[in-house]
Amino acid sequence: MSIRVRFAPSPTGNLHIGGARTALFNRLLAKREGGTFLLRIEDTDEGRSTPEYEAVILRELRWLGLTWQEGPEVGGEYGPYRQSERGEVYAGYIRRLVDGGMAYRCTCTVERLEELGRQREEAKLRRGYDGRCRDAGHGPDCGPHVIRLRVPQEGATVVDDLFKGPVSFDNAEIDDLILVRSDGTPTYNFVVVVDDTHMRVTHVLRGDEHLNNAPKQMLIYRAIGAEPPRFGHMPLIHALDGSKMSKRHGATSVADYREAGIMPEALLNYLARLGWAHGNMEIFSVEEAEAVFSLDGIGRSPAKWDPEKLAWVNGQWMRRLAPEVVGERLRPFLGRIGVDGAGIAAERLAAVAVALRERTQTLVELAAAAAFFFVADDQVKRDPEAVRAFLTPANGAVLSELAGVLEGLAGWGEAELEQAVNGFCTARGLKLGKIAQPARVALCGQKVGPGLFQILSILGREAGLRRLRAAGAVGAAAGTGAAAG
C-alpha cells in the first residue's frame, strides 16, 4: 500500500516557518516513497479560523512550491478537505461511540470545571477532569452537555514513534477528553483521528508539541476500531534563546522571510537542514533532497533558528539560480525603494544580478546595492568620505579625460570597456588601481561595488560618461576654490 501523508494547518494565522517545515518533510516523504501528500484545513475552531488566513496559507505553500495532490482547490476522493464541511462524518462516529458506551454525555459546567481545576492545582495535582459524569448515564435529553471519551483508568498507552521509539503514557494521566463541545462542534483530537482514518493517512509527521496528543488519539483510534497511522514527532524549531519560536522572536512567518528578500528555494533548503542531514549536503533543491530523503536522517533534538545561516543559504541560491530568474525576482524589491522595476529590461536586471549576487545575500540587499544603476545622478547615495578622498581635482581631471576617450568607443560592452580603460592607463603610465577607485566613486557614490567595467557596461554609455564628467567638474570647481561645502 502506498503511503499517504498530510499537512493539516489551522487557518488562525499566517503560515509559520515551523508549519512550512512540517509540510516540507511530509512532502519529501511522499515524493520519495511515491505516495500522496494531502492538505487538510483544520477549521473546527469557528471563532478563530478565517477564510482569509486559509487563503494566505494556500498562497504561501504554493509560493514555496509545496503543492498538494489532494485538498482544498484541487479536490480528491476523500474530501471535503475542510473540517468545517465534514460535520456529517463526525456525527456518525459520535453516535456509534456514545451508543457503544465508549463515550458519554457530560453535563458539568465550565464553572465547575474551573473550580475543579483550581482545587486540583492547590492540591498540587495535575489539572484534569474528575470523571463525575462518567457513569451518570446521561441520556440525549440531559440538557446542555459535552461528549467525553471514556478513557481506561488503568494500564498505559504506548505511542511507537518513528523517531523516538516507544513512548509510554499511563492512562491514569489521560483525561476523559472532550470529543464534542456543548455547542455540538467536534474538537481537534477527535476530528484529526476521524479524518486521518477516513483519508487513509498512513504516516503522521508533525511537531513535537503534539507528542502529548498522540496517546489521546491512539485511544480514540481504539474506540472507533481503526488502525492508527505511524506517528513521527519532529523536534521543534527554537529561537536563538532556546525557547519555542513565537511572535516575540520577530520574523516567524513565511511571509516575513519573503518580504525580507529570502527566496523560496533558500527557505526550503534551510528548513530541510534544520533537523535533517544527509552526509555533508548543504545546498540542495527540494528535488535533490527528495532523491535521497530518508526518515533516518531526521534528528531527535530541537534546532535553533539561525538567521545568519539562512541569509548565507539565500546568498548561495542567488548564485545557483539563473541570473534571469534572480533579476525578475528583483523587480518588486526595486519598486519598494522607489525604482520603477517594471520598466527595466530583463537582460539588464540579469546583468545586475551577476554583478551583485556575490556581494549581497538577500533580494532586499541586492536591490539596495543596485539602486545607483537606476536612479537619477543626483539621487545616487554618496558616501561623503569616499567623495572627499577620491574625487579630488586631480582625479576629476583624469576622469573627464577618460570620459573623452570612452566617448569614441564603438560599443559599450565589458570587454571593450576593459580594453579601452587599460589602454588609457598604459598611455598615461597609470596603474588601473589608480583610477578604478575614483571612477567607482564617481559612478556609484561608494568605494565598494562591482568591477569597474561591469558598472560602466550596465550603467550605459550616457549615464556613465555623464557621471565621469560630473566628477571632473567637481574636481575643477574644487581646484578653483569655487566649490562650496
Add this chain to the structure above:
RNA sequence: GACUCCAUCGUCUAAGGGUCAGGACACCGGGUUUUCAUCUCGGCAAUACGGGUUCAAUUCCCGUUGGAGUCACCA
C-alpha cells in the same frame, strides 16, 4: 508542579563501541583581486556531569544536571 521529549564545536550537523571526533555557518589570520565581495589556504572551537556494561565508550544502560514541550468546551 505533573507528564513527556531532548543533550557532539557559539549555531546547524556527521560518525556511532576502537576515528587525528568530519563538514557547514559565524569568527580570526594568509593568498588572489581595480575596491568590496567572491574564491582559496589555514586557525579557533564540541562529545554536559557521575556511575555502570565492556579488552575498549562520544556511541549501550542507570542516575544527576540542564534545556524544551504539553497540561483548554485552541489546534
